[in-house]
Amino acid sequence: MVYELIIGLEIHIHAKTKSKMFCRCDAKYFSAPPNSHVCPVCLGLPGALPVPNKKAIEQCIKLSLALGCNINKFSKFDRKNYFYPDLPKGYQISQYDLPFGYEGNVEIESTAGTKSIRITRVHMEEDTGKSIHSGAKTMLDFNKSGVPLVEVVTEPDFREIKDVTFFAKRLRQTVKYIGVSDADMEKGQMRFEVNMSLRKVGEAALPKYKVEVKNIGSISVLEKVIAYELKRQSELLDKGETPVQETRGLRDLTGVTHSQRIKEESNDYRYFPEPDIPPITFTDEQIFANRETMCELPTDKKARYMKNCGLDSALAETLIATKGRAEWFEQAIEGVTDNKVVSQIAKWFVGDVIAFMNANKVKLAQLKLSHEMLRELVELLNLGKISSTIAKQILPEMLETGKKASVIVKEKGLEVVNDEGAINEIVKKVIAANPKVLEDMKKNPAAYKFLIGQVMKEMQGKANPQVVDKAILEALQEK
Amino acid sequence: MNQDELKKLTISTASELLASKKLSSVELTQATLDVIEQQEPVINAFITVTKEIALARAKQVDELRAKNERLSILAGIPYSLKDVYNVKGVQTTGGAKILEGYISPYDATVEVLMKKSNAVLLGKTNCDSFGFGTTGEHSGFGPTKNPINIEYVPGGSSSGSGASLVYGGGVFSIGEDTGGSIRCPASFCGLAGLKTTYGRVSRYGAAPYASSYDTMGPMARNVKDVAIVLEHLAGQDARDATTGTAEVLPYSTLLDKSIKGMKIGMPKEYFGEGLDPEVRASMEHAADVFRSLGAEVIEISLPYTEYAVAAYYVIGTSETSSNLARLDGIRYGIEGEGDTWMQKIKDVRGKGFNDEAKRRIMVGTYALSAGYADQYYKKAQQVRQLLKKDFVRAFTEVDVIMTPTMPVLPPKIGENESDPLKLWLMDAFTVSVNPVGVPGLSVPTGFAKNGLPIGMQLIAPHFREDIILNVGYQFEQEVK
Numbered sequence: 001m002v003y004e005l006i007i008g009l010e011i012h013i014h015a016k017t018k019s020k021m022f023c024r025c026d027a028k029y030f031s032a033p034p035n036s037h038v039c040p041v042c043l044g045l046p047g048a049l050p051v052p053n054k055k056a057i058e059q060c061i062k063l064s065l066a067l068g069c070n071i072n073k074f075s076k077f078d079r080k081n082y083f084y085p086d087l088p089k090g091y092q093i094s095q096y097d098l099p100f101g102y103e104g105n106v107e108i109e110s111t112a113g114t115k116s117i118r119i120t121r122v123h124m125e126e127d128t129g130k131s132i133h134s135g136a137k138t139m140l141d142f143n144k145s146g147v148p149l150v151e152v153v154t155e156p157d158f159r160e161i162k163d164v165t166f167f168a169k170r171l172r173q174t175v176k177y178i179g180v181s182d183a184d185m186e187k188g189q190m191r192f193e194v195n196m197s198l199r200k201v202g203e204a205a206l207p208k209y210k211v212e213v214k215n216i217g218s219i220s221v222l223e224k225v226i227a228y229e230l231k232r233q234s235e236l237l238d239k240g241e242t243p244v245q246e247t248r249g250l251r252d253l254t255g256v257t258h259s260q261r262i263k264e265e266s267n268d269y270r271y272f273p274e275p276d277i278p279p280i281t282f283t284d285e286q287i288f289a290n291r292e293t294m295c296e297l298p299t300d301k302k303a304r305y306m307k308n309c310g311l312d313s314a315l316a317e318t319l320i321a322t323k324g325r326a327e328w329f330e331q332a333i334e335g336v337t338d339n340k341v342v343s344q345i346a347k348w349f350v351g352d353v354i355a356f357m358n359a360n361k362v363k364l365a366q367l368k369l370s371h372e373m374l375r376e377l378v379e380l381l382n383l384g385k386i387s388s389t390i391a392k393q394i395l396p397e398m399l400e401t402g403k404k405a406s407v408i409v410k411e412k413g414l415e416v417v418n419d420e421g422a423i424n425e426i427v428k429k430v431i432a433a434n435p436k437v438l439e440d441m442k443k444n445p446a447a448y449k450f451l452i453g454q455v456m457k458e459m460q461g462k463a464n465p466q467v468v469d470k471a472i473l474e475a476l477q478e479k
Numbered sequence: 480m481n482q483d484e485l486k487k488l489t490i491s492t493a494s495e496l497l498a499s500k501k502l503s504s505v506e507l508t509q510a511t512l513d514v515i516e517q518q519e520p521v522i523n524a525f526i527t528v529t530k531e532i533a534l535a536r537a538k539q540v541d542e543l544r545a546k547n548e549r550l551s552i553l554a555g556i557p558y559s560l561k562d563v564y565n566v567k568g569v570q571t572t573g574g575a576k577i578l579e580g581y582i583s584p585y586d587a588t589v590e591v592l593m594k595k596s597n598a599v600l601l602g603k604t605n606c607d608s609f610g611f612g613t614t615g616e617h618s619g620f621g622p623t624k625n626p627i628n629i630e631y632v633p634g635g636s637s638s639g640s641g642a643s644l645v646y647g648g649g650v651f652s653i654g655e656d657t658g659g660s661i662r663c664p665a666s667f668c669g670l671a672g673l674k675t676t677y678g679r680v681s682r683y684g685a686a687p688y689a690s691s692y693d694t695m696g697p698m699a700r701n702v703k704d705v706a707i708v709l710e711h712l713a714g715q716d717a718r719d720a721t722t723g724t725a726e727v728l729p730y731s732t733l734l735d736k737s738i739k740g741m742k743i744g745m746p747k748e749y750f751g752e753g754l755d756p757e758v759r760a761s762m763e764h765a766a767d768v769f770r771s772l773g774a775e776v777i778e779i780s781l782p783y784t785e786y787a788v789a790a791y792y793v794i795g796t797s798e799t800s801s802n803l804a805r806l807d808g809i810r811y812g813i814e815g816e817g818d819t820w821m822q823k824i825k826d827v828r829g830k831g832f833n834d835e836a837k838r839r840i841m842v843g844t845y846a847l848s849a850g851y852a853d854q855y856y857k858k859a860q861q862v863r864q865l866l867k868k869d870f871v872r873a874f875t876e877v878d879v880i881m882t883p884t885m886p887v888l889p890p891k892i893g894e895n896e897s898d899p900l901k902l903w904l905m906d907a908f909t910v911s912v913n914p915v916g917v918p919g920l921s922v923p924t925g926f927a928k929n930g931l932p933i934g935m936q937l938i939a940p941h942f943r944e945d946i947i948l949n950v951g952y953q954f955e956q957e958v959k
Contacts, residue, residue, distance in 0.1 A: 039585075040565075040584065040585045040684075043810060044805040044810070045565070045583070045584070045585070045810075045811070046565070046571065046573065046578065046581075046583075046686035046687075046805070046806075046811075047563070047564070047565050047571075047587060047682075047683065047684040047685050047686045047687065048585075048683070048684070049682060049683050049718060049719050049720070049721075050720070051717065051718060051719070051720045052720065079801050081800075081801050081804060081847070083804065083807065083824065085807070085809055085820050088805060088810065089804065089805045090801070090803075090804020090805045090806075090807065091801050091804055138820070140809070268848055268849045270800075270801070270844065270847035270848060270849075270852070271847075272797060272798075272801070272847055272852070272856060275689075275690035275691035275721075275798055276690050276720065276721065277720050277721075278720060278721055
């Protein structure tokens, strides 16, 4: 039987702040010695009180706005009560019924075009400590305790694995763009939880069960988990069984899930308003200011590149991959009004420049190629002063040395040869060496184009391709 | 200085003696420590006596004074802290066995402020564990006795703060009040005790009972001393998000104002059945004193009073059940036994909490549970709003509300052992003040036939400690 996926996501993102959510400890705990970033507050000592981090709340508001959410002008923190060794207070400070952001919407590119993913809520909470199991012993490290987390919860709107992937990548990109998080997966700064079930194609109601897979640390594992669960749940349903409503966990990165906790036994978290923190209110002006100061989001950028610059989807997507890349591109096309030129710059940048950077592990900031240099290269090309072959040939040198195209061309005598006499001579030679061409042209009139390449090769790419084209056609007509 | 002198010593007198160098802080501190040593085997007012800290600070103050440094009025004056306040390097138990041996690595804001004033810390006083108690009998470190008559309780939960001041073990003490824990022992011990406005004094570093009720405040031998200490404690604290921005007033300089024309309201709900006749008579006498001072005393009504105790305990126990969850024996306090973490935590909480703590954790957990939260926790929060409205309305009619602090005279030790509910009801007059958040001052009004003191409670609007301190002081001067 073919089933339809019903997937909702919960994503935990470490907000980028100097200090932790409710104390003054340094939030950059990664690779620090265990329990070196702790204080009475994040250790849950008696009498210690939480004071909310303003910056973290701002980050949560920003992400809420970026995901199209409404902002609760009256909000509060709540206590989520449960016992666990790495939860030092016996409760986690989170948000229950009044999250900072609610009812948002994100457009994703799906098989059948654009699709809407509804965002249920965006709320703020604190991270727990970390249990490190070693044989029969468990050790506790509270460095992570109290690090600010933004949690994004979606409605069960995903129907395809690649929709989940697209959303996850776009979300990661978005938080990095707006500076809410570095979203470094290897440091656990972004973690996914999948809520998943299957229904028969054509059914409208949500299935009666839901399987939760927690603590997924990468997008590729996320894909594997969904694929695994799709198979596992399909097989159960095929046998006429309903998968158990439960929480499942991962033991490795293969995507294979294991039963952890049956949902019926789940905790009653006894949420109630955190009495140590007064309610938080926002004015329209504050919300507006957050919206105004936010940079252009990746989705909007992409749409603008496609609409205003006439770039295709794939090219635009590559350009917006990171904010830095998009910014570099935008500076490179500054003052350029011709979309053809914009597109050329985009292609050279995405193709050769980025390939060079990847191959040589060069960052944008270290790039010796200036925006003006790339613009000049395209300009020389468009003025017919160099051929594209030469352009391709000299770009690596420009990238390595920071020398302008015009300088290299002059130094090496790579200007385009427009001298018809010289070109005609080579053309004759090439035609003589390829007598079959006339025959081939009867079947395919464009077959002669092959000869252009041959001539260019003979002339080390310096010939003006238009002149060569003309010369070949003329020479062939004479035959 | 002998015990009789120490028993009467006030901040004003002590600070004059110290400033004029007729007495050194080391002499005063040593004399006080001697009295404590002599009294403690019977009274049990202290859980920890910080003798070394006390003498070191006293010596330091004497040195500063020798150099003619400008010092606070509290400099060199011995005080104690209820054992809920964290003091770096000193055991902090909240009166509970589960925290026995826990040496705190940090100072509560209250202690930071006292240290800054160069006051001399004598030690940490006994209390009903986590503030759960009205009598001082429910400490994990044994009951405190009332030095006025050791057969009687000193009141609670800041029992040691009250009792130690009675026998001369310090000039003032800082208690903590969640439902009467400062006002009750002040009343039973014949002291002035102030429950401050919620948010007036930082809670940072005070082991909590119920976070939305807990308030920090001074206990002392007279109203003026209370006012002086408050000046040093009040104010916003960056470490406590619930502290308020209201201006800190020079309380001790505002005491002399006449209370002529002031309106004082006696809520009829507080003078009904069950009020001890001697307490009633003492309140009537106090009302006459106010009239003689030119104040107008009228009857008012706080109609939601009858729901106050129930609402108070539902919210209080709910918050407590969560606040005490951190006591799992993993990071501090006594250790649990068992093979798994769950066994250890069960063991540690089983043996570390007394029956009263267990009772409150269970009640609070129930009140917050899915399916019950609406009818208990949320309903109680609604009542709390109504109680607030009661007080707001009353303060449109009167400047101050006056009630008995306690409806009964101090009971004998062990008298209410078998009836926890009776103890909960003993708080009836003090508890409603905490959910509302307004300040309440207990001032002695006289003595019962058995020689035990009686106190009245003066209540003012939020952040108007100045009004009740003024009224209390004027009363005190008149009856002196």
